Amino acid sequence: MALFEMKWLRRFVRRHTNPIPEHRADLWKRRLSIGYAILAWQAFGLVCYMVFTGRNDWAKHYGYKSEEDLALSPAQQFAKHIRVEGSGKIIRLSGFSKVEEVPFDSNTVERVKD
Template identity: 85%
Template sequence: MALFEMKWLRRWMRRNTNPIPEHRAELWKRRLSIGYAVLAWQAFGLVCYMVYTGRNDWAKYYGYKTEEDLALSPAQQFARHLRVEGTGKIIRISGFHKVEEVPFDASEVNQVKE
């Protein structure tokens, strides 16, 4: 079974390209996997460096988040971003237990932004 069931893409590739010898395909597969491993290692090192230097919240570090944004919980930030209207509850769950239940009013959260 194809990954995305794009048989048309497979037919197009086979029709418009020449077959690659197996040894050459294996060589390039090995080269690409080494390149991918190096790239992934560098990305991991960059993330560790950013956390170590205190820039793990890059939006806060570079001034894209205001103090009002930082005062809101992540759930309230997402609700504002999704433009949720009305009132409701924000429920925090840890494992299988309810930790906290906070009332949510979209008008109060949206007033902070405006």
């Protein structure tokens, strides 16, 4: 039995509703798909606008990131966010080749060299 199978919900809905004619269901499926396409296009436009105006890092723009967080590489920020304990390695790749390997210690976080 699948974890998210809710046969009881399907039985409840089918017991308490009337069947929809196929042509009406198809009409509403087309209407909803057009609405979804318009909504997705608007969301894409909003993202492009935010990147174009320089607000693509919204946490930095609205002051939610400290200067300490801005000085870290994205890998170090993520390791700090998920609270990695101990030490490890951050490996930077370009294509299929290894470019850099930086040791990471959660107690002493290294700064990014620009």
